[in-house]
Amino acid sequence: DTAVSQTPKYLVTQMGNDKSIKCEQNLGHDTMYWYKQDSKKFLKIMFSYNNKELIINETVPNRFSPKSPDKAHLNLHINSLELGDSAVYFCASSPLVSSDTQYFGPGTRLTVL
Amino acid sequence: TQLLEQSPQFLSIQEGENLTVYCNSSSVFSSLQWYRQEPGEGPVLLVTVVTGGEVKKLKRLTFQFGDARKDSSLHITAAQTGDTGLYLCAGANTGNQFYFGTGTSLTVIP
Numbered sequence: 001d002t003a004v005s006q007t008p009k010y011l012v013t014q015m016g017n018d019k020s021i022k023c024e025q026n027l028g029h030d031t032m033y034w035y036k037q038d039s040k041k042f043l044k045i046m047f048s049y050n051n052k053e054l055i056i057n058e059t060v061p062n063r064f065s066p067k068s069p070d071k072a073h074l075n076l077h078i079n080s081l082e083l084g085d086s087a088v089y090f091c092a093s094s095p096l097v098s099s100d101t102q103y104f105g106p107g108t109r110l111t112v113l
Numbered sequence: 114t115q116l117l118e119q120s121p122q123f124l125s126i127q128e129g130e131n132l133t134v135y136c137n138s139s140s141v142f143s144s145l146q147w148y149r150q151e152p153g154e155g156p157v158l159l160v161t162v163v164t165g166g167e168v169k170k171l172k173r174l175t176f177q178f179g180d181a182r183k184d185s186s187l188h189i190t191a192a193q194t195g196d197t198g199l200y201l202c203a204g205a206n207t208g209n210q211f212y213f214g215t216g217t218s219l220t221v222i223p
Binding site: 004035040041042043044045048056090092100101102103104105106107 | 144146150153154155156157158161199201205210211212213215216218
């Protein structure tokens with residue numbers, strides 16, 4: 001019974017391509033997040049959605065576009081991939097915007113060649 | 114961006130030893146969390162501390178929030194190989210947005 005799932009687990013692609021990462025949570029949570037973890041293991045928030053509405057948008061290139069078709073899903077689309085986009089991307093969810101308990105997915109390792 | 118510096122960055126110890134990991138910032142946080150992340154997986158929440166000076170114990174792990182709510186420590190007693198992992202602190206601002214620390218990679222050698 002996976003709580004927060006992401007697909008794919010691994011993604012290898014060429015520079016300039018467009019790719020998407022999908023995230024689903026079956027916890028009934030209202031809030032979902034995308035984080036980026038770089039090669040030094042630094043984890044930084046990118047976006048936060050509450051009930052399909054964007055509430056946090058950190059300084060992220062506009063090549064990154066999150067989409068939330070419903071509150072159980074938050075997908076991340078990346079246009080014109082660059083070498084610096086290589087990282088592990090984590091999806092997370094929490095019950096409420098004000099909740100301090102976040103549940104993380106297993107991550108998607110993106111490698112841009 | 115509110116920076117949380119963790120020290121040490123890497124730690125390798127023998128099973129049975131004690132260790133302390135520190136998380137420091139110049140910013141005040143409304144709450145602070147500690148996570149453990151194992152290779153190939155996402156971080157898992159260990160504890161949340163919210164009151165300055167608060168101490169929480171989770172079996173062999175002791176967490177403390179600084180009086181000024183700017184720093185925290187994680188102490189592990191009698192480390193076991195299962196404690197191996199990446200330990201991350203995360204501080205929440207008043208908008209409940211979390212900023213993660215720089216991480217401490219712990220290896221416990223049998």
